[in-house]
Amino acid sequence: MASLLGRFCRKLVVPGSAHGSRMISTTACDSEAVKSLNLYSAINQALHIALETDPRSYVFGEDVGFGGVFRCTTGLAERFGKNRVFNTPLCEQGIVGFGIGLAAMGNRAVVEIQFADYIYPAFDQIVNEAAKFRYRSGNQFNCGGLTIRAPYGAVGHGGHYHSQSPEAFFCHVPGIKVVIPRSPREAKGLLLSSIRDPNPVVFFEPKWLYRQAVEEVPEHDYMIPLSQAEVIREGNDITLVGWGAQLTVMEQACLDAEKVLDFIFQLKDNWFKVSNMGLELIMQEGISCELIDLKTLLPWDKETVEASVKKTGRLLISHEAPVTGGFGAEISATILERCFLKLEAPVSRVCGLDTPFPLVFEPFYMPTKNKASSSSSLSSPLKKKRHYLIMGLHVWCRYWMQSSPLLITSHSICFFR
C-alpha cells in the first residue's frame, strides 16, 4: 500500500510545493544582497546599472525625464543628467530613428515607447532600418546598441489602445530580437542582456505586472541569457509554453490540473455519492504539467521546447494576442515539424480572440486559466482513457464495497502510467 502510494506520489507534483525544479539564473548567488522589488523598480534598477556601466548610453522617450508614466525611469535624469536622459517630442518614428542614429555611432540607446500600442509609427524604422542596418551595409555599420522598451498587454481596463500585445509583428522580422520577461527578477537580467546585446532588441514589459508582481531581485549587475527558454515547472503529461504575464495564468492552470490527492481520498467516504461531476474532476485532474517560459521570442529556443514535448507528447501554447497569426502559430508549426510522431494530441493554442482588445468584454476575451484547463490538450485524450477505466472500476467496486477504496484508487492510477 505504502509503496503503491509512494509510486503514486513520485509521479505527480504535489500541489502547493515549490515550482518543480526551477532553474535559477546562475549569476545570482545566495550570499548576494536581494531586495523585494516590483517590476517597474527592477527595470529602473537595470536602467541605472546600464547607464552607470556605460557612459555612452542614453535613455529617452516621451516623459522619461520625470520618471515616466510607469515610473521605470525614476531618478535617471537627476543622476545622469539631461544630456543622457531626456524627454523627446511626441513622435515614435523620431524616437526610434534618433535612437538608430545614436546607436549607429557606437552608443547604447535605450528608447521607450510609452505603450506598445503606439509603436506602429516606428515600425518602418524598426523593420526597414534597424533590422537591416548591419546586413545591408555588409557589416560596415550596425545599430546593435538600440533597445526599444514598451509596456504591453492587458491591464484590466486598457481597451483597444492600452492593452495590445504586438509581439507577433516583430517576430517576423529577421535582424531584431524580441524579449519578454515574466517577473521582476527576470526583467532586470533580461533587460541588461538586451541593452548589451549587439543587436537591436524590442523589449516588451508586461504592464500588468509593473506593480502586481513582487519578487526578490538581486541588487548586483547580472544578466540572463537571451534565446534560452526556461522550464519553470517540470512535468510529464503536457508542455505549456508562454511568456510574460500569461505565465502566471498558466501556472494557475497547472496547479488546478495537478490537484488530485485530496479528491481521491474524499471518494473513500462517498462511493454512493460519486456523481458524474466527480468523475469529470478525476478525469481532468492529476495532470502533470511542464511549464516553459520562452523569454526570447526571436530568435526562440526551439530545442528546449522540443525536448519537453518529446517527453510529454502534448503542447499547449497561450498568449494574450489574438490567436490568428499569433506567435503561438509559429511554435505550433515548428513543434509539429519536429515532434509529430511523439505527439499524442493536436497542439493547442489558448489565446485572445480575433477582435480588437475590448474594454467591458475583457474578461471574456482573455485566455484565462479556465480556458486553458478546459482546452482539449489538457482534457480530452486523458479524459477518454481514464473515463473507460474508471467506469470499469466503478462497476467492479459496486460488487466489492467492502474493499479498501485506497486499493482501488491506487489501482486505477497505476493503469494510467
Place this chain on the structure above:
Amino acid sequence: MAMLFARSRNLVSSLRQNLGLSAILIKRNHSSPRPVFTNYQLSSRVFLDPSTSFRHESTAVETQPDLVQQSDHEDDAQELDFPGGKVGYTSEMKFIPESSSRRIPCYRVLNEHGKIISDRDFIPVSEKLAVRMYEQMATLQVMDHIFYEAQRQGRISFYLTSVGEEAINIASAAALSPEDVVLPQYREPGVLLWRGFTLEEFANQCFGNKADYGKGRQMPIHYGSNQHNYFTVSSPIATQLPQAAGVGYALKMEKKNACAVTFIGDGGTSEGDFHAGLNFAAVMEAPVVFICRNNGWAISTHISEQFRSDGIVVKGQAYGIRSIRVDGNDALAVYNAVRSAREMAVKEQRPILIEAMTYRVGHHSTSDDSTKYREADEIQYWKMSRNPVNRFKKWVEDNGWWSEEDESKLRSSTRKQLLQAIQAAEKWEKQPLTELFNDVYDVKTKNLEEQEVGLKALVEKQPQDYPTGFHI
C-alpha cells in the same frame, strides 16, 4: 587679409539683402519680446579659428520677417504668459497668409554664363579646389552615363543617375570635412566620389560581386562606406532624417568638430520622417545640415502635387531651424552655403536647412521613362541651357584653370577607366553563399545555421535550379 575682411563685412550686409527679407516692413513694439526666438538665437557672432579664412555673423534670425503685421493699438502693450512664453495681444483678427507676398529668393554666385554676379558673399575658392570640383563633376557625369548604358545592356540590374545635380553632389561634399557623417538618400554618389570612393568600388557594388562592401545584398547604387563616413543607402525615403538627428547628437556629445549631413529630395519632405527629423534636430540642438535637393520631380509627381508651400525653405522656420534657399545648379553658391551652414551647425550646435533648387534631368531611374509625364523640350532645356557642369566649367576656364585639352583628356581617361572597372567587376568572383546568412545578427543564430545547411544540401543536389558561381 584686409581684402578678406572687407569681403566678409560685405558678406554680412549682402546676406541680409540677398535674403530679401527686409523688404517686408516690421513694426516692432519694444515692450513685447518676440515669442519664438530666445536670446541664444539672436545674432551670435562667430569667430572662427585662424585656419579658416572668413568670419561671418549669423544674422538670418534677426532679419526674419514678422509673420503678422503688428498695429499700434494699446492692447499690444499687454502680454500674456503662456507655457511657451509671453505672447502679445491684438484686437485685430488677422490670419497669417498662406504664402508670403514674395517667394524666398535663392542665393547664387555665378550667373548662367559662369560669371560672378557679385563679390559680396563669396568665399574664394582656390584653383586647386575649383579644378578638383570640376573634375569630379565631369567624372560623375561620365560615370552616370556609362553605368546607365551598362544597365541598358543588361549588365547591371538597375541604376539611377544624378544628371543635373552634379553641382549639389560635388560642391556640398567639397564644403564638408571628411569627419562629417553623411546620411544620403540615394542621388548623392558624388559625395562619396569626392571622398575617395573609386570607380572600381562603385562598379563592385553595382555588380554585387565579392569585392562589394555591401556583400551583394542590395540593389545597385545602394553604396555605403564606413571608411568614408557615408552611411549605406536604403531605399525607403526620408528614414535617414531622424537618424541624422541622432548622429548629430552623438557628435555633439563627443564634442567632435563634425556634424551630420543628410540629403533628401523634394518628395521626401512630405514623409513623416522629415517632420520627425527636423523637429528632433531642433529640440535636441543637434549639429545637422539638412540638404534638400528640390529637383522638381518625385518620379512622376511634380512639386505642385507635392506641397502647397513655397518649397521647403519656408518649413525650416516652423521648426525653429535657420534655413536658406540656394541655386543648386551653381556650384559656388552651393559650396558657400554648405560651408557656412556647416560652420554654424558645428560652432553653434544647431541644425541648418538648405534647399537647393535644381532639376532632375535624367529619368527617376532605369525603371522610368520620364518623357511619359513631362515634355522632352523641358528636359532638353535644363540639360543644355541650365547645365551646372557647363556653368562651372565656364568660370573655371575663365580663370585660366582649365582647357579643352584637359577636358578631353579627363573625359576619355575616365571613360576608359570606367569601362575597365565594369569589365573587371563583371568578371569578379561572386559572393560566397554563406554571405546570404551572415550579418543578420552579429553572430549567426541556430535557425540560420539550420537553413544554411538545408540550402547548401539542396543546391548541391539540384545545381541546375540555381545560378552558378556562388561558392558553397
